[in-house]
Amino acid sequence: MTDGRLRMTPGPTALPPEVREALAREPVNPDVEAAFTDDYRRLLEKLADVYGTDDDVVVLGGEGMLGLEAAVASLVAPDETVLCLANGVYGAGFADLVETHGGDPVVHEVDPAEEFAADDVARLVDEHDPAVATMVHCETPTGLLNDLGAALDVLDDAGVVTVVDAVSSLGGAPVPVDAIDVCLGASQKCFSSPPGLATLSVSDRAWARVDETPQDSFYLSLEPWREVELESGEPTLLPYTPPVSNLNALEASLDRLLDEGLDAVHDRHARVAEHCRARGREMGLELFPPAARASPTVTAFHVPGEAERLQRTLADEHDVVLATGIGEHADDVLRVGHMGYNAETERVDRAMDALAALR
Ligand SMILES: Cc1ncc(COP(=O)(O)O)c(C=O)c1O
CATH class of the missing domain: 3.90.1150.10 (Aspartate Aminotransferase, domain 1)
Structure with missing residues (x-):
């Protein structure tokens, strides 16, 4: 209806009819029923296909903001410098998350009419030696799509771990996911699923950083999501009870994208x-x-x-x-x-x- x-x-x-039907399906018990394991593995494979990546993908039960904060909380150690590239509300907002988790943000603010120039990013990397850099692909409040290619190349060469908020572009515009260490999405944007899931791709370099970073939050940490076992015929041991109905809806959304x-x-x-x-x-x-x-x-x-x-x-x-x-x-x-x-x-x-x- x-x-x-x-x-x-x-x-x-708006939700497509298939997604509303999937949402309304009787949820299985993910902690007990082995059938969930195959469903979950299939979901992650489809999500990786939509991301276009061989990196791990993680789905967190919570809205897009949870993905942003989980990335910062998991990757940033106390007093560590984080370069925040900003030309809008969400780009600048990363600095608040960095401060909240004890990091030291260096905000590079440019006018929305300008790109993040490779020379500027290289200079900032030399000056501040950041461990992590954050940026936004689509600044939803102003409808601006950033071309991040040049900045990502410089940061990759310098070994800086990159976090990109692609919450409002992933699944609607090409995102250079393989040039990104942690790429963030959210169910209610281009996937057209209900709000309630944050999605992340996590590169090996990002996992290595999670390993060496003291985790300052239990619930926000990505650490427990790394070793999720998906043994066929066995119940899945996810860190916490997943929102099964939202996952069902997300799979129906991903099917639509992959079918098209x-x-x-x-x-x-x-x-x-x-x-x-x-x-x-x-x-x-x-x-x-x-x-x-x-x-x-x-x-x-x-x-x-x-x-x-x-x-x-x-x-x-x-x-x-x-x-x-x-x-x-x-x-x-x-x-x-x-x-x-x-x-x-x-x-x-x-x-x-x-x-x-x-x-
Ligand atoms: C670019 C961007 N990042 C992050 C978010 C936060 O997502 P949520 O509202 O699901 O927490 C939004 C929400 O509109 C957004 O547009």
């Missing part, structure tokens, strides 16, 4: 994003980020001082739910999420028709 409302926010997205094919999924997101922006241009709307760097998963229109009113009216009069900006740009940015199940022309058209009616 759906309530007829169109939710075009940059996560959580990842290249086709990425093309669909790019096409629908362009359609959304073309509709915006027809209405005289400008993009918030530089157009060349706008994400295929979310469009942020610049509507100075109008976003909250537009959001309210769209919901009240058209049953269309969009998102405003966050923080200082809350009322200046109106965001249309076109990720996962919502990356469909008809859905974007319904949202943009409603917006057009208000202008």
